[in-house]
Amino acid sequence: ELLEKSLAELDQLIGLKNIKEQINELVELVLYYKESKQEVLKNFSFHTVFVGNPGTGKTTVARILTKIYKSLGVLERGHMVETDRQGLVAGFVGQTAIKTAEKITEAHGGVLFIDEAYALTMKKGIAQGDFGDEAIQTLLKRMEDLRGEFFVFAAGYPDNMEAFLKANPGLNSRFDKILKFEDY
Numbered sequence: 809e810l811l812e813k814s815l816a817e818l819d820q821l822i823g824l825k826n827i828k829e830q831i832n833e834l835v836e837l838v839l840y841y842k843e844s845k846q847e848v849l850k851n852f853s854f855h856t857v858f859v860g861n862p863g864t865g866k867t868t869v870a871r872i873l874t875k876i877y878k879s880l881g882v883l884e885r886g887h888m889v890e891t892d893r894q895g896l897v898a899g900f901v902g903q904t905a906i907k908t909a910e911k912i913t914e915a916h917g918g919v920l921f922i923d924e925a926y927a928l929t930m931k932k933g934i935a936q937g938d939f940g941d942e943a944i945q946t947l948l949k950r951m952e953d954l955r956g957e958f959f960v961f962a963a964g965y966p967d968n969m970e971a972f973l974k975a976n977p978g979l980n981s982r983f984d985k986i987l988k989f990e991d992y
Contacts, residue, residue, distance in 0.1 A: 811835070811879035818872045824865060827987050831873060834985075838880050848882055849956035855982050857925075857973065858963035860989025866963045867923065869987070874919045877959070884957075885917030893927035896943040904939035908946040912958065921961045926968035929975035941976075948978040 815835070818828060841848045854877065858866040871888055878886025889911060896908045911920060922928075928940035951960060962983065964972065973980045 810875060814872055814875040814879055818869070818876075821865060821868065823992055824869070824989065827865075827869060827989060830985075830987060831869075831876065835876060835880065838882065842881070848880075852882075853951075853955070853982065853984050854882060854959045855951060856959070856961050856985040856987060857969060857983045858961060858987050858989065859966050859969045860963075861965060861991055864989035864991060866987075866989055867921070869989075870919070870921050870961045870963065873961075877919070882956075883918055883959070887915075887918035888921050888961075889915040889918065890921045890923065892923045893940065893943075896922070896928065896947075897939045899939075901939070904942040905946045908943045909950070912947070912950045912954070915958045916954070917958065919959045919961055921963065924964050924968075925962035926964045926972035929972050930968075944976055944979065948976070948982060951982050 815832070818831060821828075838848055838852070841851065856870075856873070858870060860866050867890070874883065874886060874888040877883040891911050895911055896904065898904045898907045914920075928943050930940070947960065950958075960982075962969070962972070966988075973983065
């Protein structure tokens, strides 16, 4: 019932034809794996990059996709924790890893949605220091150690997200799905 409601909610969104098709294909694939008694979480990571300009529906689709994953049984709790650079990065050495770990713990059993994720890889002046890389390292380690226990959705603008994925080789390999949101 939750799956039907979530898919209907997705279908009611205007436009987004390619996004809807990709999500429906994913749902069919997960259902097939479950019917054939294959382990879904061992074959898919579900970490996803949402790429698009402002106002194209990235956050809305992320919320719906979280519900879909819950209804498919791939998420335990099915909640979404929304954050950005400020929610993950602290001002002093060592604090960023703690702050990022706390957000991951909060998202356990659900989704950690990082809006404008590219801000983690944009270097600031040397005098200010930049702890975005520390947040990324913590995130990558937890994505591997807690595989299948939470998913990361990273969202941002097209050019910036390409730079984000290239900033660290681990990022590109962890995110196996990229949803591209076209302008309306």
